[in-house]
Amino acid sequence: MTILKEIERVVGEKGLIIGEDVLNRKAGIWIDEGIYADAIVRPKDTNELSQILSICNKFDQEVIPHGGLTGLAEGAITRKGQIAISSERMTLIEEVDEVGRTISVQAGVPLEKVQEEAEKYNLMLPVDLGARGSCTIGGNISTNAGGNMVIKYGMMRDSVLGLEAVLADGQIVSSMNQMLKNNSGYDLKQLFIGTEGTLGFITRAVLRLREKPSSINTALVGLNSFEHVIKFLKHMDKGLGGNLSAYEVMWKNFYEVVTASKSNHTPPLPLSSSYYVIVETMGADQEKDSVLFEKLLETALESNIIQDAVVPHSESERAKLWSIRDDVEQHYQSGPVKMFDVSMPVSYMERYVEEVNKNFAANWNEYKCVVFGHVGDGNLHIIGGVGSDDKKATKLMETCIYDPLKSIKGAISAEHGIGLEKKDYLEISRSEIEINLMRTLKKALDPNSILNPGKVFD
Numbered sequence: 192m193t194i195l196k197e198i199e200r201v202v203g204e205k206g207l208i209i210g211e212d213v214l215n216r217k218a219g220i221w222i223d224e225g226i227y228a229d230a231i232v233r234p235k236d237t238n239e240l241s242q243i244l245s246i247c248n249k250f251d252q253e254v255i256p257h258g259g260l261t262g263l264a265e266g267a268i269t270r271k272g273q274i275a276i277s278s279e280r281m282t283l284i285e286e287v288d289e290v291g292r293t294i295s296v297q298a299g300v301p302l303e304k305v306q307e308e309a310e311k312y313n314l315m316l317p318v319d320l321g322a323r324g325s326c327t328i329g330g331n332i333s334t335n336a337g338g339n340m341v342i343k344y345g346m347m348r349d350s351v352l353g354l355e356a357v358l359a360d361g362q363i364v365s366s367m368n369q370m371l372k373n374n375s376g377y378d379l380k381q382l383f384i385g386t387e388g389t390l391g392f393i394t395r396a397v398l399r400l401r402e403k404p405s406s407i408n409t410a411l412v413g414l415n416s417f418e419h420v421i422k423f424l425k426h427m428d429k430g431l432g433g434n435l436s437a438y439e440v441m442w443k444n445f446y447e448v449v450t451a452s453k454s455n456h457t458p459p460l461p462l463s464s465s466y467y468v469i470v471e472t473m474g475a476d477q478e479k480d481s482v483l484f485e486k487l488l489e490t491a492l493e494s495n496i497i498q499d500a501v502v503p504h505s506e507s508e509r510a511k512l513w514s515i516r517d518d519v520e521q522h523y524q525s526g527p528v529k530m531f532d533v534s535m536p537v538s539y540m541e542r543y544v545e546e547v548n549k550n551f552a553a554n555w556n557e558y559k560c561v562v563f564g565h566v567g568d569g570n571l572h573i574i575g576g577v578g579s580d581d582k583k584a585t586k587l588m589e590t591c592i593y594d595p596l597k598s599i600k601g602a603i604s605a606e607h608g609i610g611l612e613k614k615d616y617l618e619i620s621r622s623e624i625e626i627n628l629m630r631t632l633k634k635a636l637d638p639n640s641i642l643n644p645g646k647v648f649d
């Protein structure tokens with residue numbers, strides 16, 4: 192019996208996609224190509240997945256975990272001869288524990304569905320990102336996703352209390368812990384968080400929910416130097432006593448393109464600043480919090496830390512401000528570009544961006560180097576464009592961006608992961624001993640190297 196026949200016996204016809212239908216599916220949200228795998232397998236639960244992996248392991252069959260395919264590091268790319276295993280039928284929200292403030296879900300539940308479910312109980316999952324409607328909890332965990340609230344609540348890792356994963360040989364590791372504290376030996380769930388589907392396939396998770404804040408204050412401010420960007424961060428963080436929940440910076444060229452006349456956005460602040468920051472706080476008393484927030488903005492204005500500020504007065508005005516920051520796609524309209532995701536201590540950022548620009552200028556007369564990001568978390572996104580997306584140009588652009596990280600011990604990935612895209616540069620951010628230990632773990636958990644092989648490292 193062929194492997195696909197064996198798999199079909201487990202998942203039935205509904206659980207298996209083969210032939211043209213595989214290629215007709217898009218390989219990723221911003222990828223124009225189809226899926227090149229031999230089949231897409233769609234188990235409905237952990238038990239089916241366990242049987243599938245045990246079959247694949249027996250046949251040395253390479254498998255690639257698929258969530259919502261919104262990942263930005265080529266972590267879910269497949270090739271001929273491989274099988275994609277999708278969590279798209281594993282979409283059950285199993286339980287909300289209102290008192291313990293947890294939600295238990297299957298891995299294929301989209302992030303937005305979890306956010307909506309939590310909201311029914313006046314709770315919230317403090318992880319949010321632009322792809323919320325399509326990305327899945329399994330994908331968020333396996334990439335250790337970041338997003339806009341990391342400064343207050345941490346990354347996805349900080350919201351995972353328990354999880355269940357299936358190992359390459361089909362063994363089910365169920366650690367569906369619901370407690371905040373559990374130091375009973377090794378915390379095995381960490382093996383599967385941020386490891387991009389190379390050590391196990393996540394099937395279920397217990398996520399930590401927080402009380403939904405009853406007050407939100409937001410502002411867009413303009414600043415004229417990066418020194419002021421840092422000063423303003425400190426000013427707000429200190430003044431708000433732990434309630435700062437977002438500090439998103441747009442360099443002028445980001446703001447300019449997104450608010451240009453042909454876009455959907457009107458600029459809420461004039462183009463006279465060098466940097467634009469969306470600052471947001473979450474708390475429990477709207478009246479008091481607004482007074483404090485506006486007072487902090489006023490003192491920042493008076494002491495010339497910021498040049499200008501606009502405060503939204505309704506939820507729709509707030510959404511409009513955020514839509515400027517979220518409209519990354521505007522930068523994809525004029526020629527080929529590539530998005531980078533790096534991190535470093537905040538104090539190195541200005542110098543780093545200058546060096547990247549210098550490197551671009553040394554290689555191209557015309558180029559795009561648009562910078563924005565979660566500066567409060569030390570995370571910058573850079574959209575680079577040099578008029579070509581051929582291999583040579585891409586490689587040179589990567590060198591321009593990654594080389595300056597070496598001397599400042601920065602990271603080639605802050606939140607998107609390594610996948611195929613960045614594995615050639617892993618040694619910039621990880622030592623030989625660290626990479627060897629990663630290989631040892633991989634070998635121990637997946638000796639036949641069937642799970643997402645070739646991703647992260649060779």
Ligand SMILES: Cc1cc2nc3c(=O)[nH]c(=O)nc-3n(C[C@H](O)[C@H](O)[C@H](O)COP(=O)(O)OP(=O)(O)OC[C@H]3O[C@@H](n4cnc5c(N)ncnc54)[C@H](O)[C@@H]3O)c2cc1C
Pocket residue numbers: 220255256257258259260261262263265266267278298319320321322325326327328329330331332333334335336337338339387388389391392393394606607610643646
């Ligand atoms: C518009 C937009 C905005 C974004 N903003 C952010 C942001 O602010 N912060 C951020 O961190 N990311 C961001 N991303 C990237 C992306 O959304 C995240 O990486 C997301 O967590 C991926 O989830 P997914 O379900 O789409 O995973 P996929 O793309 O399907 O897979 C990503 C990786 O996880 C593995 N995987 C998927 N499911 C499982 C599973 N169940 N078990 C084991 N491995 C699995 C895959 O093999 C692959 O390696 C953004 C993407 C877009 C398109």
